[in-house]
Amino acid sequence: MAALPEQLLRELETVKGFDRENFEAAHRQPAAVSVRLHPVKGAGVFADNTPVPWCETGRYLDARPVFTLDPLYHAGAYYVQEASSMFLDHMIRQLLPERSGLRALDLCGAPGGKSTLVASLLEPDSLLVCNEVIRTRASILEENISRWGYMNTWVTSNDPKDFGKLTGYFDLIVTDAPCSGSGLFRKDAAALNEWSESNVLLCSQRQQRILADVWPALKEDGILIYATCSYSQQEDEEILDWLATEFEVESLPVPVNEEWGIVQVTTAKGMFGYRFFPHRVKGEGFFIAALRKKEAEKTIAYTKYKSTHDKKAHLQAAHVLNFADWLCVPTGEEYSAIRSEHEADMHLLSKYVYLRRTGLPIGSPTAKEWLPAHDIALSIDRSSSIATLEVSKEQALKFLKKEDAELPQVDKGWYLVTYKGLGLGWVKALGNRFNNYLPKHWRIRMDINDTD
Numbered sequence: 001m002a003a004l005p006e007q008l009l010r011e012l013e014t015v016k017g018f019d020r021e022n023f024e025a026a027h028r029q030p031a032a033v034s035v036r037l038h039p040v041k042g043a044g045v046f047a048d049n050t051p052v053p054w055c056e057t058g059r060y061l062d063a064r065p066v067f068t069l070d071p072l073y074h075a076g077a078y079y080v081q082e083a084s085s086m087f088l089d090h091m092i093r094q095l096l097p098e099r100s101g102l103r104a105l106d107l108c109g110a111p112g113g114k115s116t117l118v119a120s121l122l123e124p125d126s127l128l129v130c131n132e133v134i135r136t137r138a139s140i141l142e143e144n145i146s147r148w149g150y151m152n153t154w155v156t157s158n159d160p161k162d163f164g165k166l167t168g169y170f171d172l173i174v175t176d177a178p179c180s181g182s183g184l185f186r187k188d189a190a191a192l193n194e195w196s197e198s199n200v201l202l203c204s205q206r207q208q209r210i211l212a213d214v215w216p217a218l219k220e221d222g223i224l225i226y227a228t229c230s231y232s233q234q235e236d237e238e239i240l241d242w243l244a245t246e247f248e249v250e251s252l253p254v255p256v257n258e259e260w261g262i263v264q265v266t267t268a269k270g271m272f273g274y275r276f277f278p279h280r281v282k283g284e285g286f287f288i289a290a291l292r293k294k295e296a297e298k299t300i301a302y303t304k305y306k307s308t309h310d311k312k313a314h315l316q317a318a319h320v321l322n323f324a325d326w327l328c329v330p331t332g333e334e335y336s337a338i339r340s341e342h343e344a345d346m347h348l349l350s351k352y353v354y355l356r357r358t359g360l361p362i363g364s365p366t367a368k369e370w371l372p373a374h375d376i377a378l379s380i381d382r383s384s385s386i387a388t389l390e391v392s393k394e395q396a397l398k399f400l401k402k403e404d405a406e407l408p409q410v411d412k413g414w415y416l417v418t419y420k421g422l423g424l425g426w427v428k429a430l431g432n433r434f435n436n437y438l439p440k441h442w443r444i445r446m447d448i449n450d451t452d
Contacts, residue, residue, distance in 0.1 A: 001186070002189070002192055002193070004023075004027060004185065005182075005192075005196075008182060008231065011232065012231055015265075015275070016263055017263030017275060017277055018277065019279060022279035023278070023279050026277075027185060027186055027278065029186075029278075030186070031186040031187045031278075031284060032083055033060065033061040033062075033063065033064040034052055034058055034059060034060050034080075034081060034082065034083040035058070035059050035078040035081065036052075036058050036059075036078060036079050036081045036086055036089075036116075036117060037058075037077070038057075038076055038077050038078060038079070038120070039120045040149075041075065041076055041077045041422055042057065042077045045072060046059040046078070049062075052083045052086050052282075052283075053257065053259070054086060054087050054257075054260060054262075055083075055090060057089070058086045058089070060083065066446075067080055068444060068446055069397060069444075069448060071393060071396035071397060071400065071422075071424060072420065074396075074400055074442075075147075075378065075419060075420075075423060075424055076148050076149055076378050079112070079113060079117075079144070081117070082113070082187070082284050083282060083283035084276040084281060084283030084284050084286035085114065085229075085283075085286055087274065087276070087288055088117055088288065089121065090254065091254050091290055092118065092225075094254040094255065095223055095254065095290055096223065099121055099122050099123050100123040100125055101123070101126060102122060102123075102127070102171040102172060103127050103129075103169055103172075103345070104118055104126065104127070104128045104129070104172040104173070105129045105131065105163065105170045105172070105173045105174070106118055106128065106130045106131065106176075107160060107163070107174065107175045107176075108131070108133075108175060108178060109131050109132045109141050109155075110137035110140055110141040111137070111140045111141060111144055112130070112140070112143075112145060114176055114227075115130040115144070115148075115153065116144060116148040119145075119148055119150045122152065124151075124152055124339065125152075125339065125341055126152060127154070128150075128153045128154070129154050129155075129170075130145055130153060130154065131155075131156045131158055131353075132155075132157055133159050133160075138157040138356060142357050143442070146361075146375050148378075149375075149380045149381075150379075150380065151326070151338065151359050151360040151379065151381055152339060152342065154349075154357055154358055154359065155355075155356045155357035156349070156354055156356060157354050158354055159213070160209075160210045161213040162352055163213075163214050163352070164215070164217055165216075165300075165352045166216075166217045166348075166353075167216045167217065167297055167298050167299065167300045168218070168222075168297040168298055168299035168300060169299070169300050169348075170219060171222050171223070172222065172223050173214060173217065173222070173223075173224050173225070174227070175210065175214065175224065175227070176228070176229075177206075177207040177210055177211075177226065177227070177228055177239075178203060178206060178210075179203050179229055179230040179232075180195055180196075180199050180203045180232060181194075181195070181230065182195055182231045183229035183230055183284050183286050183287075185285070186284060187284060200230070200232045200235060203230070203235055204232075204234045204235050207228075208239065208242055211226070211239070211243065215247060215293075216297065218293045219293070219297055219299060220293055220294070220295065220296055221292060222292070222293050223252065223290055223291070224290070224292075224293065225288065225289070225290045226239065226243075226288070226289050226290075227287060227288040227289075228287050229284065229286055230285070231275075235287075236273060236287040236289075237265060237267040237273060238267075240269070240271035240289055241267050241268055241269045241271060243271075243291065244267075244270075244271055245269070247293070247295060248293070248294040248295035249291040250291060250292040250294050251272045251290075252272070252290040252291055252292055261277075261280035261281040262274050262275070262276060262280070262281060263275045263277065263280065271289065271291070272290075273287060273288070273289040274287065275287050300348070302344045303347065303351075305343075305347035307327075307343065309327040309328060309329060310330060310335065311328075313330075313335050314326075314328035316365050317363065317365075317370050319370075319385065320362055320370070320376050320382060320383055320386065321337060321362070321376075321379075321381050321382060321383055322381055322382065322384060323381065325340050326339055326340060326359075327340050327343055328362070329343075331355075331361065334361055334364045334373060335361075335363065336357075336358050336359040336361050336362060337360045337381075338358060338359030339359070342359070346358055346359075360375055361373040361374075361375040361376075362375070362376055369414075372414060374425055374426065374437065374439050374442070376423075377416055377417075377424060377425045377426055379423075382416075382423065386414075387413065387414065387415050388415060388416045388417075388418045388423075389408070389416070389418065389427065390421070391405060391417055391418070391419055391424075392419075393419065396419040396424060397444065397448040399417050399424060399436060400424065400425075400438065400443065400444045401445075401448055402436050402438055402440075405436075407427065409432075410429050411429065412429050412431055413428070414429075415427050415428070415429060424438075
């Protein structure tokens, strides 16, 4: 690993909790490997591994396996996430003990770690909008949201200023802002090579623009959670003080166990923040803070709309989901299922933002049958009456590589391929062969010979 930037090290000398010798020593060690379990699909997975202390579904792994060769990863049983950033779980549980009927936004969502974490905490009648302005990264976010399998988790691809038009709409906004990335030096050589004081300043200015643009979308008494993977105070404490200067806010502390090694800081304007150093915690560099909006904000009104619920398509697709209170709405050439209480949200949001993924894509009708979407295979709401083909690890990997999985002969029809009870995707039995309906962009491209 290249030497750490001397300018950054000098700046950190004044930061609470910093210890140069131990900080540099930690950067000579490999980064910890951690995953966060799906609350529904992850039962029994990594059951004997050490928990992440601030996240009850977080687990440390002794070594980094080849996740691509684990069918449980593809099934959405867990998400590979850096442990420090899982503190968001603790923060939301403390600040929002009741999480029903909320409207939440993960503003800078890709690749999906914080989006899937928030989705795991919200009640089904809440709505989570996961946004990523960069279209290529939005595709990765959408894939991870699909793998996580929640109907109330939608994906958009918009600039923050577009959300600013939804005044007073969101109860919770999570902004894991683009930053200089110094907290990821152990994991990302590019972050170390590209770090500079000028980039820190550029990121700080961008963070202010993002927050100012989205601020109107947060309702009065709503909560903003701000996070970076930067050590620089210009991107952390100084951003909190800028928020306190520009807006009426209340800083929100959360209880922290001293044994966790997390450093609670207080800014010049009395704002609370939480910093993670790799020599103090088993995780990477991270900073997070929460505040409450204390200024009046006019709430955008829901507008009248004509329902787009397709009763005929709903009847044709009714067999794929395990509950009845959902609407079948056209989304492009296919249909999606949304909870009935979210139809007004769909029509409102569609006026201001680009909805890449609305609800749960469920497929489309043909002349003779319903063509199921891949997303149903991964959904926690799929019907338990769907015919399944349970496969071995070797068969699962061949299916995921779109190779001949040597499946047993069965009656003609649609089957959900499952591994350890979790859905991987669809096949259609045609008598003497199977058609594999795994989307091409989901296919494993690496060698699967070593499956141990």
